[in-house]
Amino acid sequence: MKSYLAAAIQMTSVPDLQKNLAQAEELIDLAVRQGAELVGLPENFSFMGEEKDKLAQGNAIAQATETFLQKMAQRFQVTILGGGFPIPVDSSGKVYNTALLINANGQELARYQKVHLFDVNVPDGNTYQESSTVMAGLELPPVYASPELGKIGLSICYDVRFPELYRHLSNQGADILFVPAAFTAFTGKDHWQVLLQSRAIENTCYVIAPAQTGTNYDRRQTHGHAMIIDPWGVILADAGEKPGVAIAEIKPTRLEQVRRQMPSLQHRVF
Numbered sequence: 001m002k003s004y005l006a007a008a009i010q011m012t013s014v015p016d017l018q019k020n021l022a023q024a025e026e027l028i029d030l031a032v033r034q035g036a037e038l039v040g041l042p043e044n045f046s047f048m049g050e051e052k053d054k055l056a057q058g059n060a061i062a063q064a065t066e067t068f069l070q071k072m073a074q075r076f077q078v079t080i081l082g083g084g085f086p087i088p089v090d091s092s093g094k095v096y097n098t099a100l101l102i103n104a105n106g107q108e109l110a111r112y113q114k115v116h117l118f119d120v121n122v123p124d125g126n127t128y129q130e131s132s133t134v135m136a137g138l139e140l141p142p143v144y145a146s147p148e149l150g151k152i153g154l155s156i157c158y159d160v161r162f163p164e165l166y167r168h169l170s171n172q173g174a175d176i177l178f179v180p181a182a183f184t185a186f187t188g189k190d191h192w193q194v195l196l197q198s199r200a201i202e203n204t205c206y207v208i209a210p211a212q213t214g215t216n217y218d219r220r221q222t223h224g225h226a227m228i229i230d231p232w233g234v235i236l237a238d239a240g241e242k243p244g245v246a247i248a249e250i251k252p253t254r255l256e257q258v259r260r261q262m263p264s265l266q267h268r269v270f
């Protein structure tokens with residue numbers, strides 16, 4: 001593993017596939033011009049809208065998004081995580097909320113179908129019932145071992161509240177935990193940063209967390225603050241509240257140093 005720059009992209013996706021892909025392309029370009037070699041896009045980057053519209057356009061979204069990720073990775077010669085987009089499940093009428101990691105040749109490195117679905121009545125009055133349109137994945141997320149970029153573990157959004165999923169990733173040797181998200185503004189203001197720092201500290205891993213921000217549609221507000229956190233829990237970059245990118249260096253020497261200073265992974269009892 002080498003030292004390199006990673007980017008967590010922050011965007012305001014809307015219920016318009018082509019608009020979102022255009023916005024994502026601009027931000028990937030911005031990240032690559034700053035030197036990023038690993039680029040993460042947030043959950044729902046290619047479509048964020050009403051559940052029924054997402055289902056109705058499911059096949060088109062799935063195909064266009066996968067092609068887009070391959071094209072961007074090849075054109076910019078970087079590894080890209082598409083942090084969560086719908087892929088229809090055969091015949092059930094539902095989709096998997098899928099994250100896809102693609103290399104600079106456009107080849108798929110890893111795929112993950114979100115296992116924890118956001119079925120929550122948020123105290124701000126909004127009700128989420130992700131399971132009404134999304135089929136829960138049945139497999140734990142993968143860790144892809146890249147000789148250059150390190151061991152990269154996948155997850156999506158609401159997963160961040162389930163530390164056992166990240167312990168599974170660090171048990172597989174993960175160095176970097178991806179948490180692409182569309183966190184609600186209401187939960188995000190109190191929980192987002194704390195949860196991300198916790199996952200970084202308890203697993204002594206880098207956390208790369210691309211995010212949705214602002215008003216996506218109707219009354220849907222997302223929290224923003226795409227960030228990159230180091231294995232000690234220090235926030236290296238924070239994209240704030242506007243669309244943009246958070247960029248930081250991922251360093252194997254820092255991973256080694258923190259794991260020497262705080263060898264908690266070696267003291268696991270369970």
Ligand SMILES: O=C(O)CNC(=O)[C@H](CS)NC(=O)CCC(=O)C(=O)O
Nearest residue numbers: 044118128130157158182183184187
């Ligand atoms: O609903 C939308 O339009 C966009 N959001 C999503 O697609 C997903 C599933 S509903 N959001 C989350 O998982 C938020 C989790 C979260 O905010 C928390 O854990 O507090």
